[in-house]
Amino acid sequence: MVVQTQSADETRALGSALAAAARPGDRLALIGPLGAGKTQLAKGFAVGLGITDTVNSPSFTLMAEYRGRLPLFHQDLYRLSGASEAFDGGLLDERQDQGVTLTEWGDRLDGGLGVGRLDVRFELLPDDARRIELASADLDRYAPYLEIAAGWEARARGAG
Protein backbone atom coordinates (compact mmCIF):
# COMPACT_ATOMS: atom_id res chain seq x y z
CA MET A 1 0.00 0.00 0.00
CA VAL A 2 1.48 3.33 -1.07
CA VAL A 3 0.45 6.72 0.27
CA GLN A 4 1.69 10.19 -0.63
CA THR A 5 1.83 13.10 1.77
CA GLN A 6 2.49 16.68 0.68
CA SER A 7 3.80 18.14 3.97
CA ALA A 8 4.97 17.30 7.49
CA ASP A 9 1.46 18.19 8.70
CA GLU A 10 0.02 15.55 6.40
CA THR A 11 2.57 12.96 7.53
CA ARG A 12 1.51 13.60 11.14
CA ALA A 13 -2.15 13.33 10.15
CA LEU A 14 -1.44 9.97 8.52
CA GLY A 15 0.30 8.79 11.70
CA SER A 16 -2.63 9.88 13.80
CA ALA A 17 -5.07 8.02 11.53
CA LEU A 18 -2.98 4.84 11.61
CA ALA A 19 -3.01 4.81 15.41
CA ALA A 20 -6.69 3.84 15.29
CA ALA A 21 -5.53 0.35 14.26
CA ALA A 22 -3.05 0.00 17.16
CA ARG A 23 -3.26 -3.15 19.29
CA PRO A 24 -0.95 -4.40 22.07
CA GLY A 25 2.20 -5.99 20.69
CA ASP A 26 2.21 -4.13 17.36
CA ARG A 27 5.63 -3.21 16.01
CA LEU A 28 6.18 -0.65 13.27
CA ALA A 29 9.57 -0.20 11.61
CA LEU A 30 9.94 3.34 10.25
CA ILE A 31 12.52 3.29 7.47
CA GLY A 32 13.93 6.14 5.38
CA PRO A 33 16.63 8.81 5.08
CA LEU A 34 17.26 11.81 7.35
CA GLY A 35 14.38 14.27 7.34
CA ALA A 36 11.98 11.92 5.56
CA GLY A 37 9.24 12.24 8.19
CA LYS A 38 9.77 9.26 10.51
CA THR A 39 9.58 11.37 13.67
CA GLN A 40 6.64 13.35 12.26
CA LEU A 41 4.68 10.12 11.69
CA ALA A 42 5.56 9.00 15.23
CA LYS A 43 4.36 12.34 16.63
CA GLY A 44 1.03 11.93 14.83
CA PHE A 45 0.74 8.32 15.94
CA ALA A 46 1.18 9.43 19.55
CA VAL A 47 -1.59 12.00 19.18
CA GLY A 48 -3.80 9.27 17.76
CA LEU A 49 -3.13 7.21 20.90
CA GLY A 50 -4.23 10.14 23.05
CA ILE A 51 -0.73 10.99 24.24
CA THR A 52 -0.40 14.63 25.29
CA ASP A 53 3.32 14.69 26.13
CA THR A 54 5.64 16.23 23.55
CA VAL A 55 7.09 13.46 21.38
CA ASN A 56 10.51 14.36 20.04
CA SER A 57 13.32 12.55 18.29
CA PRO A 58 15.00 9.84 20.38
CA SER A 59 18.10 9.67 18.14
CA PHE A 60 20.43 10.31 21.06
CA THR A 61 18.30 8.98 23.90
CA LEU A 62 17.48 5.83 21.83
CA MET A 63 14.14 5.08 23.45
CA ALA A 64 11.31 7.08 24.96
CA GLU A 65 8.16 5.77 26.57
CA TYR A 66 4.75 7.43 26.63
CA ARG A 67 1.38 6.69 28.24
CA GLY A 68 -1.76 6.82 26.09
CA ARG A 69 -4.63 4.52 25.16
CA LEU A 70 -1.77 2.03 24.87
CA PRO A 71 1.82 2.47 26.04
CA LEU A 72 4.00 3.78 23.20
CA PHE A 73 7.66 2.84 22.92
CA HIS A 74 9.42 5.19 20.51
CA GLN A 75 12.85 3.97 19.48
CA ASP A 76 15.53 5.27 17.17
CA LEU A 77 18.39 3.10 15.95
CA TYR A 78 20.09 5.95 14.05
CA ARG A 79 23.32 5.40 15.98
CA LEU A 80 23.26 1.60 15.92
CA SER A 81 24.78 -0.63 13.35
CA GLY A 82 23.11 -3.96 14.02
CA ALA A 83 20.54 -6.02 15.87
CA SER A 84 22.89 -7.36 18.55
CA GLU A 85 23.50 -3.82 19.80
CA ALA A 86 19.79 -3.24 20.20
CA PHE A 87 19.33 -6.53 22.06
CA ASP A 88 22.30 -5.95 24.36
CA GLY A 89 21.32 -2.33 24.90
CA GLY A 90 17.94 -3.49 26.23
CA LEU A 91 15.90 -1.88 23.48
CA LEU A 92 13.69 -4.93 23.07
CA ASP A 93 11.86 -6.01 26.17
CA GLU A 94 8.74 -7.90 27.18
CA ARG A 95 6.86 -4.77 28.26
CA GLN A 96 6.54 -3.92 24.59
CA ASP A 97 4.00 -6.75 24.26
CA GLN A 98 1.56 -4.50 26.15
CA GLY A 99 2.05 -1.51 23.89
CA VAL A 100 2.97 -0.31 20.43
CA THR A 101 6.62 0.01 19.44
CA LEU A 102 7.69 2.45 16.72
CA THR A 103 11.28 1.88 15.65
CA GLU A 104 12.93 4.58 13.55
CA TRP A 105 15.75 3.24 11.35
CA GLY A 106 14.15 -0.16 12.06
CA ASP A 107 16.00 -1.64 9.07
CA ARG A 108 19.13 -1.57 11.25
CA LEU A 109 17.59 -4.33 13.35
CA ASP A 110 18.08 -6.72 10.40
CA GLY A 111 15.73 -9.56 11.31
CA GLY A 112 15.70 -8.45 14.94
CA LEU A 113 12.10 -7.26 14.86
CA GLY A 114 10.92 -10.56 13.35
CA VAL A 115 8.48 -10.85 10.47
CA GLY A 116 5.58 -9.87 12.75
CA ARG A 117 5.98 -6.20 11.99
CA LEU A 118 4.67 -3.45 9.74
CA ASP A 119 7.33 -1.81 7.58
CA VAL A 120 6.70 1.86 6.83
CA ARG A 121 9.16 3.04 4.18
CA PHE A 122 9.64 6.74 3.49
CA GLU A 123 11.01 8.20 0.28
CA LEU A 124 11.80 11.84 -0.34
CA LEU A 125 10.01 13.39 -3.30
CA PRO A 126 10.58 16.92 -4.63
CA ASP A 127 9.49 19.75 -2.32
CA ASP A 128 7.89 18.53 0.89
CA ALA A 129 6.15 15.52 -0.62
CA ARG A 130 6.84 12.01 0.63
CA ARG A 131 6.11 8.56 -0.73
CA ILE A 132 5.20 6.26 2.15
CA GLU A 133 4.86 2.53 1.58
CA LEU A 134 3.25 0.20 4.12
CA ALA A 135 3.95 -3.51 3.90
CA SER A 136 3.87 -6.55 6.18
CA ALA A 137 4.40 -10.27 6.05
CA ASP A 138 1.83 -10.63 8.84
CA LEU A 139 -1.41 -9.46 7.27
CA ASP A 140 -3.56 -11.09 9.96
CA ARG A 141 -2.21 -8.55 12.40
CA TYR A 142 -1.49 -5.53 10.23
CA ALA A 143 -4.28 -5.50 7.59
CA PRO A 144 -6.21 -2.82 9.56
CA TYR A 145 -3.31 -0.39 9.08
CA LEU A 146 -3.29 -1.02 5.33
CA GLU A 147 -7.05 -0.43 5.17
CA ILE A 148 -6.71 2.88 6.98
CA ALA A 149 -3.90 3.89 4.63
CA ALA A 150 -5.99 2.92 1.59
CA GLY A 151 -8.93 4.98 2.82
CA TRP A 152 -6.64 7.88 3.61
CA GLU A 153 -5.08 7.83 0.15
CA ALA A 154 -8.48 7.57 -1.56
CA ARG A 155 -9.72 10.61 0.36
CA ALA A 156 -6.52 12.55 -0.37
CA ARG A 157 -6.86 11.84 -4.10
CA GLY A 158 -10.55 12.69 -4.04
CA ALA A 159 -9.83 15.98 -2.33
CA GLY A 160 -6.88 16.74 -4.63
Add this chain to the structure above:
Amino acid sequence: MSGRILAVESSCDETAVAVVERGRRIVTGIVASQVALHAETGGIVPEVAARAHLRWMIPVLDEACARADIADWSDLDAIAVTNGPGLAGSLLVGITMASTLAWVHGLPLVPVNHLEGHIYAAWLLDAEEPERPAPEFPVVALVVSGGHTFLVEMRDHLTYRLLGQTVDDAAGEAFDKVGRLLGLPYPGGPSIMRAAAGATRRDRRFPRAWLGDTDDFSFSGLKTAARRAVSAELGGPDGGPIEPDGSLLPEPVVAELAWAFQDSVVDVLATKTLGAAERCDARTIVIGGGVAANTVLRQRIADAAASRGIAVAVPRPGLCTDNAAMIGAAGWHRFNAGERAGRDLDARPSLKLAV
Protein backbone atom coordinates in the same frame (compact mmCIF):
# COMPACT_ATOMS: atom_id res chain seq x y z
CA MET B 1 31.03 16.61 57.95
CA SER B 2 33.57 17.42 55.28
CA GLY B 3 30.98 18.62 52.79
CA ARG B 4 32.43 16.14 50.32
CA ILE B 5 30.28 14.04 48.00
CA LEU B 6 31.45 11.29 45.70
CA ALA B 7 29.40 11.36 42.50
CA VAL B 8 28.89 8.75 39.78
CA GLU B 9 27.56 9.33 36.23
CA SER B 10 26.97 6.72 33.52
CA SER B 11 23.70 7.72 31.85
CA CYS B 12 24.90 7.88 28.25
CA ASP B 13 28.36 7.75 26.75
CA GLU B 14 30.68 8.85 29.55
CA THR B 15 31.78 6.88 32.59
CA ALA B 16 32.63 9.42 35.27
CA VAL B 17 33.39 9.70 38.97
CA ALA B 18 34.09 12.93 40.88
CA VAL B 19 34.53 14.23 44.40
CA VAL B 20 32.97 17.66 44.96
CA GLU B 21 33.06 19.83 48.10
CA ARG B 22 29.94 21.68 49.25
CA GLY B 23 28.40 21.47 45.79
CA ARG B 24 30.98 23.73 44.18
CA ARG B 25 34.66 22.89 44.50
CA ILE B 26 35.87 20.00 42.34
CA VAL B 27 38.35 17.99 44.40
CA THR B 28 38.75 15.60 41.51
CA GLY B 29 36.78 14.69 38.41
CA ILE B 30 37.58 11.76 36.16
CA VAL B 31 35.81 11.16 32.85
CA ALA B 32 36.68 8.12 30.78
CA SER B 33 35.75 9.68 27.49
CA GLN B 34 34.46 7.18 25.02
CA VAL B 35 34.50 9.62 22.16
CA ALA B 36 37.48 7.95 20.52
CA LEU B 37 35.69 4.63 20.68
CA HIS B 38 32.58 6.12 19.10
CA ALA B 39 34.34 8.00 16.34
CA GLU B 40 35.30 4.67 14.82
CA THR B 41 31.65 3.72 14.43
CA GLY B 42 30.38 7.14 13.34
CA GLY B 43 28.25 7.64 16.42
CA ILE B 44 27.63 6.60 19.97
CA VAL B 45 26.89 2.92 19.90
CA PRO B 46 24.97 2.04 23.04
CA GLU B 47 26.05 -1.57 23.20
CA VAL B 48 29.64 -0.44 23.03
CA ALA B 49 28.83 2.25 25.60
CA ALA B 50 27.27 -0.19 28.07
CA ARG B 51 30.23 -2.51 27.87
CA ALA B 52 32.63 0.38 28.15
CA HIS B 53 30.86 1.56 31.32
CA LEU B 54 31.50 -1.83 32.86
CA ARG B 55 35.08 -1.83 31.73
CA TRP B 56 35.83 1.73 32.89
CA MET B 57 33.78 2.11 36.06
CA ILE B 58 36.20 0.56 38.57
CA PRO B 59 39.40 2.05 37.06
CA VAL B 60 37.73 5.48 36.98
CA LEU B 61 36.64 5.08 40.62
CA ASP B 62 40.13 4.00 41.67
CA GLU B 63 41.67 6.97 39.90
CA ALA B 64 39.21 9.42 41.50
CA CYS B 65 39.79 7.96 44.98
CA ALA B 66 43.56 8.12 44.56
CA ARG B 67 43.52 11.71 43.34
CA ALA B 68 41.06 12.86 46.01
CA ASP B 69 43.15 11.04 48.59
CA ILE B 70 40.18 9.11 49.94
CA ALA B 71 41.69 6.74 52.47
CA ASP B 72 38.90 7.02 55.00
CA TRP B 73 35.42 6.88 53.47
CA SER B 74 33.96 8.53 56.56
CA ASP B 75 35.46 11.74 55.15
CA LEU B 76 32.59 11.68 52.67
CA ASP B 77 29.09 12.93 53.46
CA ALA B 78 27.28 10.96 50.78
CA ILE B 79 27.35 9.15 47.43
CA ALA B 80 25.38 10.79 44.60
CA VAL B 81 24.41 9.00 41.42
CA THR B 82 22.51 9.74 38.21
CA ASN B 83 19.31 7.66 38.19
CA GLY B 84 17.85 9.06 34.92
CA PRO B 85 17.10 9.92 32.25
CA GLY B 86 19.25 7.69 30.10
CA LEU B 87 19.66 4.16 28.91
CA ALA B 88 18.59 1.64 31.56
CA GLY B 89 21.61 -0.60 31.03
CA SER B 90 24.10 2.25 31.25
CA LEU B 91 22.39 3.87 34.26
CA LEU B 92 22.40 0.56 36.13
CA VAL B 93 26.18 0.27 35.96
CA GLY B 94 26.57 3.54 37.90
CA ILE B 95 23.65 2.92 40.23
CA THR B 96 24.88 -0.54 41.18
CA MET B 97 28.33 0.74 42.00
CA ALA B 98 27.09 3.80 43.90
CA SER B 99 24.57 1.89 45.99
CA THR B 100 27.14 -0.79 46.78
CA LEU B 101 29.66 1.83 47.92
CA ALA B 102 27.00 3.57 50.01
CA TRP B 103 25.99 0.27 51.64
CA VAL B 104 29.53 -0.95 52.32
CA HIS B 105 30.70 2.37 53.75
CA GLY B 106 27.47 3.26 55.55
CA LEU B 107 26.94 6.47 53.57
CA PRO B 108 23.69 8.07 52.40
CA LEU B 109 22.80 7.47 48.73
CA VAL B 110 21.41 10.49 46.85
CA PRO B 111 19.73 10.15 43.43
CA VAL B 112 20.28 12.98 40.93
CA ASN B 113 18.55 13.83 37.66
CA HIS B 114 21.14 13.99 34.86
CA LEU B 115 19.47 17.10 33.41
CA GLU B 116 19.70 19.11 36.64
CA GLY B 117 23.35 18.05 36.71
CA HIS B 118 23.85 19.97 33.44
CA ILE B 119 22.38 23.08 35.09
CA TYR B 120 24.43 22.72 38.30
CA ALA B 121 27.65 22.43 36.28
CA ALA B 122 27.50 26.25 36.26
CA TRP B 123 28.03 26.25 40.05
CA LEU B 124 31.29 24.28 39.85
CA LEU B 125 34.76 25.64 40.61
CA ASP B 126 37.90 23.89 39.47
CA ALA B 127 40.37 22.83 42.14
CA GLU B 128 42.65 25.87 41.73
CA GLU B 129 40.05 28.34 40.50
CA PRO B 130 39.56 31.53 42.56
CA GLU B 131 36.25 31.86 44.43
CA ARG B 132 33.45 33.51 42.54
CA PRO B 133 29.85 34.09 43.58
CA ALA B 134 27.32 31.37 42.85
CA PRO B 135 24.69 32.11 40.18
CA GLU B 136 21.92 34.23 41.67
CA PHE B 137 18.24 33.33 41.43
CA PRO B 138 15.99 33.69 39.60
CA VAL B 139 17.83 31.65 37.00
CA VAL B 140 16.74 30.85 33.47
CA ALA B 141 18.64 27.77 32.32
CA LEU B 142 19.11 26.57 28.74
CA VAL B 143 20.14 22.92 28.49
CA VAL B 144 21.29 21.98 24.97
CA SER B 145 22.74 18.59 24.17
CA GLY B 146 22.43 15.72 21.72
CA GLY B 147 19.39 14.31 23.48
CA HIS B 148 17.81 17.39 25.06
CA THR B 149 16.99 21.02 24.33
CA PHE B 150 14.88 22.92 26.85
CA LEU B 151 14.50 26.10 28.89
CA VAL B 152 13.59 26.08 32.60
CA GLU B 153 13.06 28.75 35.21
CA MET B 154 14.54 28.21 38.69
CA ARG B 155 13.42 30.54 41.45
CA ASP B 156 15.43 28.56 44.02
CA HIS B 157 17.54 25.42 44.29
CA LEU B 158 15.95 22.24 42.91
CA THR B 159 12.76 23.98 41.73
CA TYR B 160 12.22 23.82 38.00
CA ARG B 161 9.47 25.23 35.82
CA LEU B 162 9.60 24.08 32.21
CA LEU B 163 9.34 27.06 29.86
CA GLY B 164 9.84 25.28 26.56
CA GLN B 165 11.51 22.36 24.84
CA THR B 166 12.22 20.98 21.40
CA VAL B 167 9.21 19.55 19.62
CA ASP B 168 11.36 17.41 17.33
CA ASP B 169 15.18 17.22 17.16
CA ALA B 170 17.54 18.34 19.93
CA ALA B 171 20.02 21.04 18.91
CA GLY B 172 23.01 18.72 19.33
CA GLU B 173 21.27 16.11 17.20
CA ALA B 174 20.72 18.71 14.47
CA PHE B 175 24.44 19.55 14.57
CA ASP B 176 25.28 15.86 14.26
CA LYS B 177 22.86 15.11 11.43
CA VAL B 178 23.66 18.22 9.40
CA GLY B 179 27.36 17.51 9.98
CA ARG B 180 26.74 14.14 8.37
CA LEU B 181 24.81 15.75 5.47
CA LEU B 182 27.80 18.04 4.87
CA GLY B 183 30.21 15.11 4.95
CA LEU B 184 31.92 16.38 8.12
CA PRO B 185 33.39 13.99 10.71
CA TYR B 186 31.58 12.91 13.90
CA PRO B 187 30.88 14.52 16.31
CA GLY B 188 29.02 17.15 14.28
CA GLY B 189 29.09 19.97 16.87
CA PRO B 190 32.82 20.70 16.90
CA SER B 191 33.12 19.82 13.17
CA ILE B 192 30.49 22.35 12.15
CA MET B 193 31.92 25.02 14.47
CA ARG B 194 35.37 24.54 12.95
CA ALA B 195 34.09 24.54 9.36
CA ALA B 196 31.92 27.60 10.02
CA ALA B 197 34.85 29.53 11.49
CA GLY B 198 36.59 29.21 8.13
CA ALA B 199 33.63 30.48 6.09
CA THR B 200 34.39 33.44 3.85
CA ARG B 201 30.80 33.92 2.65
CA ARG B 202 28.51 34.73 5.56
CA ASP B 203 25.35 35.98 3.95
CA ARG B 204 23.36 32.80 3.39
CA ARG B 205 20.30 32.60 5.60
CA PHE B 206 18.72 29.33 6.71
CA PRO B 207 15.19 29.43 8.16
CA ARG B 208 14.48 29.96 11.85
CA ALA B 209 11.59 28.14 13.52
CA TRP B 210 10.24 30.66 16.02
CA LEU B 211 7.06 28.68 16.82
CA GLY B 212 5.09 31.83 17.58
CA ASP B 213 6.10 33.46 20.83
CA THR B 214 6.50 30.15 22.68
CA ASP B 215 9.74 29.03 24.34
CA ASP B 216 9.65 25.81 22.30
CA PHE B 217 12.25 24.86 19.71
CA SER B 218 12.16 23.00 16.39
CA PHE B 219 15.21 21.99 14.38
CA SER B 220 13.87 19.36 11.98
CA GLY B 221 12.92 21.93 9.32
CA LEU B 222 16.47 23.23 9.41
CA LYS B 223 17.69 19.71 8.64
CA THR B 224 15.48 19.72 5.53
CA ALA B 225 16.70 23.18 4.52
CA ALA B 226 20.30 22.04 4.83
CA ARG B 227 19.62 18.97 2.69
CA ARG B 228 17.97 21.11 0.01
CA ALA B 229 20.89 23.52 0.02
CA VAL B 230 23.40 20.68 -0.40
CA SER B 231 21.26 19.26 -3.18
CA ALA B 232 21.01 22.64 -4.94
CA GLU B 233 24.78 23.13 -4.73
CA LEU B 234 25.39 19.71 -6.29
CA GLY B 235 22.65 19.96 -8.87
CA GLY B 236 22.96 21.33 -12.36
CA PRO B 237 20.13 22.89 -14.36
CA ASP B 238 18.01 19.76 -13.85
CA GLY B 239 18.12 20.05 -10.07
CA GLY B 240 20.26 18.18 -7.58
CA PRO B 241 19.85 14.70 -6.14
CA ILE B 242 17.07 14.24 -3.56
CA GLU B 243 19.48 12.50 -1.21
CA PRO B 244 22.69 14.47 -1.73
CA ASP B 245 26.17 13.58 -0.50
CA GLY B 246 27.75 16.68 1.04
CA SER B 247 31.24 15.19 0.96
CA LEU B 248 31.23 15.95 -2.80
CA LEU B 249 31.01 19.70 -2.15
CA PRO B 250 34.04 22.01 -2.33
CA GLU B 251 35.35 23.06 1.07
CA PRO B 252 34.33 26.76 0.85
CA VAL B 253 30.72 25.72 0.15
CA VAL B 254 30.71 23.30 3.10
CA ALA B 255 32.06 26.13 5.27
CA GLU B 256 29.39 28.51 4.01
CA LEU B 257 26.59 26.03 4.69
CA ALA B 258 28.03 25.12 8.12
CA TRP B 259 28.12 28.83 8.98
CA ALA B 260 24.53 29.40 7.84
CA PHE B 261 23.31 26.38 9.80
CA GLN B 262 25.14 27.36 12.98
CA ASP B 263 23.95 30.95 12.61
CA SER B 264 20.34 29.78 12.53
CA VAL B 265 20.67 27.46 15.56
CA VAL B 266 22.55 30.03 17.63
CA ASP B 267 20.12 32.80 16.68
CA VAL B 268 17.08 30.79 17.82
CA LEU B 269 18.71 29.47 21.02
CA ALA B 270 20.04 32.89 22.05
CA THR B 271 16.94 34.89 21.14
CA LYS B 272 14.59 32.54 22.99
CA THR B 273 16.85 32.30 26.04
CA LEU B 274 17.18 36.08 26.30
CA GLY B 275 13.45 36.54 25.81
CA ALA B 276 12.65 34.04 28.56
CA ALA B 277 15.21 35.59 30.91
CA GLU B 278 13.72 39.06 30.49
CA ARG B 279 10.18 37.80 30.95
CA CYS B 280 11.16 35.88 34.14
CA ASP B 281 13.20 38.82 35.48
CA ALA B 282 16.13 36.43 35.69
CA ARG B 283 19.30 37.67 37.37
CA THR B 284 21.33 34.86 35.80
CA ILE B 285 21.24 32.87 32.58
CA VAL B 286 22.76 29.41 32.96
CA ILE B 287 23.75 27.36 29.91
CA GLY B 288 24.61 23.67 30.07
CA GLY B 289 24.88 20.53 27.94
CA GLY B 290 27.31 19.67 25.16
CA VAL B 291 26.13 22.37 22.73
CA ALA B 292 26.95 24.98 25.42
CA ALA B 293 30.58 24.27 24.53
CA ASN B 294 29.93 26.08 21.21
CA THR B 295 31.89 29.32 21.46
CA VAL B 296 29.64 31.23 19.04
CA LEU B 297 26.58 30.41 21.17
CA ARG B 298 28.40 31.34 24.39
CA GLN B 299 29.57 34.66 22.96
CA ARG B 300 26.22 35.55 21.47
CA ILE B 301 24.36 34.96 24.75
CA ALA B 302 27.08 36.66 26.80
CA ASP B 303 26.94 39.82 24.63
CA ALA B 304 23.16 40.02 24.59
CA ALA B 305 22.88 39.38 28.35
CA ALA B 306 25.56 41.94 29.19
CA SER B 307 23.65 44.69 27.38
CA ARG B 308 20.60 43.85 29.50
CA GLY B 309 22.43 43.62 32.82
CA ILE B 310 21.86 39.86 33.20
CA ALA B 311 24.72 37.68 34.43
CA VAL B 312 25.65 34.55 32.46
CA ALA B 313 27.07 31.39 34.01
CA VAL B 314 28.47 28.81 31.59
CA PRO B 315 30.75 25.95 32.62
CA ARG B 316 34.06 25.57 30.84
CA PRO B 317 33.61 23.29 27.79
CA GLY B 318 34.86 20.18 29.61
CA LEU B 319 32.05 20.56 32.14
CA CYS B 320 29.36 21.17 29.49
CA THR B 321 29.58 17.60 28.26
CA ASP B 322 28.64 14.72 30.56
CA ASN B 323 30.69 14.51 33.76
CA ALA B 324 30.26 13.44 37.39
CA ALA B 325 31.23 16.71 39.07
CA MET B 326 27.91 18.23 37.96
CA ILE B 327 26.11 15.32 39.64
CA GLY B 328 28.10 16.06 42.81
CA ALA B 329 27.03 19.72 42.62
CA ALA B 330 23.33 18.93 42.25
CA GLY B 331 23.69 16.02 44.69
CA TRP B 332 24.89 18.37 47.43
CA HIS B 333 21.62 20.31 47.29
CA ARG B 334 19.53 17.13 47.20
CA PHE B 335 21.54 15.77 50.15
CA ASN B 336 20.89 18.95 52.14
CA ALA B 337 17.21 18.77 51.25
CA GLY B 338 17.18 15.37 52.96
CA GLU B 339 16.77 13.23 49.87
CA ARG B 340 17.90 9.64 50.31
CA ALA B 341 17.54 6.52 48.20
CA GLY B 342 17.42 2.96 49.47
CA ARG B 343 19.38 0.05 48.09
CA ASP B 344 16.45 -0.61 45.79
CA LEU B 345 17.21 2.55 43.79
CA ASP B 346 16.29 1.79 40.20
CA ALA B 347 17.16 3.36 36.85
CA ARG B 348 14.48 5.72 35.51
CA PRO B 349 15.12 5.97 31.77
CA SER B 350 12.32 8.52 31.18
CA LEU B 351 12.89 10.63 34.33
CA LYS B 352 11.64 14.19 33.80
CA LEU B 353 13.10 17.35 35.30
CA ALA B 354 10.02 19.52 35.29
CA VAL B 355 6.55 19.79 33.82
